[in-house]
Amino acid sequence: MRDTYDAAPARQAEPVSFEFRGKAGEWFGIWIVNLLLSIVTLGIYSAWAKVRTKKYFYNHTYVAGRNFDYHATGMQILIGRLIVVAAVVVFQLASSLDPIISLVLILALVVVFPWLIVRSMMFNARMSSFSNVRFNFLGGVGQAFLVFLIYPILTALTLYTTFPLLDRAVKRFSINNHRLGTAKFEMEAPIWPFYKAMLFAALWVLAVGVVAVALTGFQLANLFSLGDVEDDPVAIFTIIGLFYLMFFLAFLPAAFMYQAMTRNVVYNSTELSGGHRFHSNVTTLRLMWIAVSNAVIAAVTLGLMLPWTQVRLANYLANHTYLLPGGSLDDFVGRQVDEGMSVGEAYSDLEGIDVGLPI
Amino acid sequence: MTDRETTYLHIRMKGRAFALHSSREIPCELFVSDSGRAVLTSEDGATVEDVAAEDLDVASPLGSAPRRITFPGGLVFETSDHDAVTQLTGATRGGLLHHYEQFSPRLVGVIAAAVLSVWIIWRYGLDILVTAAIALTPPILVDQIDRGTLKTIDLTMAETSTLDDAERDRVEQIFRTLLDDLPADQREKHDFTLLFRSMPDVGPNAFALPGGTVIMTDQFIEEFPGRDVLAGVLGHELGHVVEQHGLQQTYRSLGVFILIAFLAGDTGPILEDVLLEGSLLLSLSYSRSHETAADEFGLALSHRAGFDPAGLAVFFEKISEMGEGPPEWMSTHPANENRIEAIETFIETLDAP
Incomplete structure (x- = not known):
């Protein structure tokens, strides 16, 4: 992988930390103006708002004194979105015309889905740059079809016991197909840490479940025997309440736990051609604390503190992510590439699919 | 750059330049003279670029992020000297948006306007859109x-x-x-x-x-x-x-x-x-x-x-x-x-x- 560069240095340079220089107050102003303009323009400005948001976070993220940038224009995003909205309306109307048509359309969407994901990742990568050099994404549609459709089905068939394999495949697909200019990213992670993370997450859910059942006098156990309480509204509300409690105390922290543990593995086993390596040392407890308290703070302030929570998370992640340069960062070179359409990007925005790099 | 009447007042700003498609940092100084020439000089005094100032493409401001100025050939000059860039561009290029985004008590009004417009759209805006969509069906x-x-x-x-x-x-x-x-x-x-x-x-x-x-x-x-x-x-x-x-x-x-x-x-x-x-x-x-x-x-x-x-x-x-x-x-x-x-x-x- 190092053939495009002169010899990699024998010893690794000192690690340099990523740095987020954004300020909560400054970001709040941009965020609230984004929101207002998006609402009064019935969503049209949201395309420009998206660009401003990404640009703000990219521009204020530094490593070794160099920052990132985002280059898409609001108009590009808007055109993609208009195409997708038109497609959704046609899809919606067409599927109410005839049951057969609607079945055919759903099948067609399944086939087009991997293509849309690849286009989305490609657009995102080509619109992003670090130190004036653009990223690129070279993943194939066939590969995406396997990773986003076939593997998930196989994983479900094994009752999710192979989830770590799927997760690693998704991260590998995403990272190994990315380029910074001509330099290649390569992640080679063993599977055991992914299993360990899933095991800890599962244990957490189990432990919270046991404690909750003991504390609520086995009412929680009713969750699984809904049959006899259907007619009693009080019982139904209790169960809905307990369900939310389980979600916030058990499943949400477990998801953060898994994410924190795998993030370190992913960064620590990623290399960029030229001998540049990465390091991440987020701790599970700290990340869980930030994520959960962020959610609570944003909720009780009806979203007004959301910008502050975003800056707080960006700060924490940047401060615990390091680059171990294998040489000078002056030597990346980009290439003229076709920027592509933003249709895939607009589709994943609409569906809320997040397919970027695991940050 | 847009047409502007005022003369350029010896604007000088320090920063760094990147050649097209290159991550190599070149510490530079940009000088815009009275005659409207933009001259980019590297640390050792060599002239890197010398173009008409109105051919520069200055990116609009966003928070306190460094300003990017793109030269006709694709070279990018980046500077944190916000005052100098504002002096160069005048109050154009997304300046108004940037102004309203500043963290100030005025934002309370923006919040109120956002809440109010959600209500108005809910109450009236959607009905108008729905009526239009039905008429078009x-x-x-x-x-x-x-x-x-x-x-x-x-x-x-x-x-x-x-x-x-x-x-x-x-x-x-x-x-x-x-x-x-x-x-x-x-x-x-x-x-x-x-x-x-x-x-x-x-x-x-x-x-x-x-x-x-x-x-x-x-x-x-x-x-x-x-x-x-x-x-x-x-x-x-x-x-x-x-x-x-x-x-x-x-x-x-x-x-x-x-x-x-x-x-x-x-x-x-x-x-x-x-x-x-x-x-x-x-x-x-x-x-x-x-x-x-x-x-x-x-x-x-x-x-x-x-x-x-x-x-x-x-x-x-x-x-x-x-x-x-x-x-x-x-x-x-x-x-x-x-x-x-x-x-x-x-x-x-x-x-x-």
């Missing part, structure tokens, strides 16, 4: 929606009607009588047809499709054979068709979904959930108001056609004896007792036939 498409939906119903839950011809004719006659009392333009606009299906799992019920197809279950006619009840319920379904409730709800929910989906990045997951749940509850209230409107339409129509409008109330009384529904705020239909009360109040306002 070709009638052929609406007829086709009827046919498609009917096909799906037949495929999933309906069986052929087992009513005898005499009974069908009787209900059909009531339907025709009601149609005769509709305004002529409404009768021409829709293709009104009454269909009978047996739906044991659905029970006594009637549906209206947007194009004018009304489906009544055998179970309904067996349970409520009275002509006034039949007229009341058929009138109610005709109300849904004439007032285009089906299309309104389809377009409204689609519009809200798209709007919230594209705002999601800016609202964050929690506010998004609040908006989604809130819009769901509000759309239920919307659907309830449609039911009330259809009730009133049905009552007025059956009254005009010579039936006893109290027939509709009979139906809801019988239904509410059968069991209690969910609380009103989480239902698509108003609670039966409220409906009966509203029906009785409305009947009092009708003139004697």
Whole structure:
């Protein structure tokens, strides 16, 4: 992988930390103006708002004194979105015309889905740059079809016991197909840490479940025997309440736990051609604390503190992510590439699919 | 750069340059002279670029991020000297937006404006959009929606009607009588047809499709054979068709979904959930108001056609004896007792036939 560069240095340079220089107050102003303009323009400005948001976070993220940038224009995003909205309306109307048509359309969407994901990742990568050099994404549609459709089905068939394999495949697909200019990213992670993370997450859910059942006098156990309480509204509300409690105390922290543990593995086993390596040392407890308290703070302030929570998370992640340069960062070179359409990007925005790099 | 009248005042800023497609940092100084030349000099004094200042492309400001100035050949100069760049560009290029984004007490007004505009859009804006969308929908498409939906119903839950011809004719006659009392333009606009299906799992019920197809279950006619009840319920379904409730709800929910989906990045997951749940509850209230409107339409129509409008109330009384529904705020239909009360109040306002 190092053939495009002169010899990699024998010893690794000192690690340099990523740095987020954004300020909560400054970001709040941009965020609230984004929101207002998006609402009064019935969503049209949201395309420009998206660009401003990404640009703000990219521009204020530094490593070794160099920052990132985002280059898409609001108009590009808007055109993609208009195409997708038109497609959704046609899809919606067409599927109410005839049951057969609607079945055919759903099948067609399944086939087009991997293509849309690849286009989305490609657009995102080509619109992003670090130190004036653009990223690129070279993943194939066939590969995406396997990773986003076939593997998930196989994983479900094994009752999710192979989830770590799927997760690693998704991260590998995403990272190994990315380029910074001509330099290649390569992640080679063993599977055991992914299993360990899933095991800890599962244990957490189990432990919270046991404690909750003991504390609520086995009412929680009713969750699984809904049959006899259907007619009693009080019982139904209790169960809905307990369900939310389980979600916030058990499943949400477990998801953060898994994410924190795998993030370190992913960064620590990623290399960029030229001998540049990465390091991440987020701790599970700290990340869980930030994520959960962020959610609570944003909720009780009806979203007004959301910008502050975003800056707080960006700060924490940047401060615990390091680059171990294998040489000078002056030597990346980009290439003229076709920027592509933003249709895939607009589709994943609409569906809320997040397919970027695991940050 | 846009045309500007003022002369350039010896603007000097330090920064770094990157050649096109290169990550190599070149510490540089940009100097814009009175004569309008932009000269980029590297640290060792060598001239890197020398172009007319109006050929520079200055990116608009965003927070305190470094400003990027792109030269005609693709070279990028980056500087944190915000004052110097503002001096160079004047108050143009996204400056107004940047100004309103500054963290200041003024933002309280922005928050209030955002909340207010959500309300205004909810109350008026969506209605206008929905009306426009309905006007743009070709009638052929609406007829086709009827046919498609009917096909799906037949495929999933309906069986052929087992009513005898005499009974069908009787209900059909009531339907025709009601149609005769509709305004002529409404009768021409829709293709009104009454269909009978047996739906044991659905029970006594009637549906209206947007194009004018009304489906009544055998179970309904067996349970409520009275002509006034039949007229009341058929009138109610005709109300849904004439007032285009089906299309309104389809377009409204689609519009809200798209709007919230594209705002999601800016609202964050929690506010998004609040908006989604809130819009769901509000759309239920919307659907309830449609039911009330259809009730009133049905009552007025059956009254005009010579039936006893109290027939509709009979139906809801019988239904509410059968069991209690969910609380009103989480239902698509108003609670039966409220409906009966509203029906009785409305009947009092009708003139004697």
